[in-house]
Amino acid sequence: MTQTKIGTQDMLCFALYSANNAINRLYRPLLAKLGLTYPQYLVLVSLWSEDGKTVGQLGRELGLESNTLTPLLKRMGEGGLITRKRSSQDERVVEVSLTDKGRAMQSEAGEVAACVYEAMGLAPDELMELRDRIFQLRDEVASRTP
């Protein structure tokens, strides 16, 4: 027997949990200067890559549901970053689009991303490999979650 008791330091899930918290603590003050939270920043990243998505599309991409997204998008709308409009094709669907202000924020956000990238201290190939392993784990776990 090499180990009788396991502690938090042995758990992969705790590694993910605490690393995610650590990254958030790095992002938070940087994004706060732009008036953003981390999930709000993710919404912008998503819309910068392709503008005009429904709440459901954003949810599938980010792994969130309307109970999280609706109030978050409402705040972003009040902040003038996005617009929310019911689709005329299907009134159940809400389309989310960038405002000029939301689009303009992309350049300022570049500095934030660079700052975070630097703090990770990883070479690009290491970073991509780790990222893909973590996405794989996420997808494996998600596929086995009822």
Next chain:
Amino acid sequence: MTQTKIGTQDMLCFALYSANNAINRLYRPLLAKLGLTYPQYLVLVSLWSEDGKTVGQLGRELGLESNTLTPLLKRMGEGGLITRKRSSQDERVVEVSLTDKGRAMQSEAGEVAACVYEAMGLAPDELMELRDRIFQLRDEVASRTP
């Protein structure tokens, strides 16, 4: 130029964020049967490995501060899992200890851990390697966070 726009799928921080959410979605219903949340479970894991820690010690181990831990521990105290007592040596310090009920929960929690381990679909050596890489990243980021 191989890529003009980056999206959420390119970001290591998003991999961590969404993997952490996915793991939580797996844990949540399992832990709910025991009346626990994930951070509460982490507190128990910590105390099972070594009982009798101060709020500050728990905070350093889990990467949390009293603003998060105090209400969480209060709920665990109300649930009869732990006791909280001011140290007689130093009245500023609060000692957290397991109750019999909290100790007894370790065996039930074993099934939860096994279930999560299985859902990850990783061999032990792969799991340990990934875990350590993520801890390394966490520590690197934390060391560069002002």
Next chain:
DNA sequence: GTAAAATAAATCGTACGCGATTTAATCGCA
């Protein structure tokens, strides 16, 4: 054509995380 099923958002309540501040106890040092 219409009622039931399905789908998309929104709403509500609970429990984190954390920045900022407060309260209380101990320490340091002149």
Next chain:
DNA sequence: TGCGATTAAATCGCGTACGATTTATTTTAC
């Protein structure tokens, strides 16, 4: 010894996440 600085926990407010439910719209099956 005494008093300002430090330390530990608690308190407060805000913004997520999410289970459960509700509301509104569209699809379907007959």
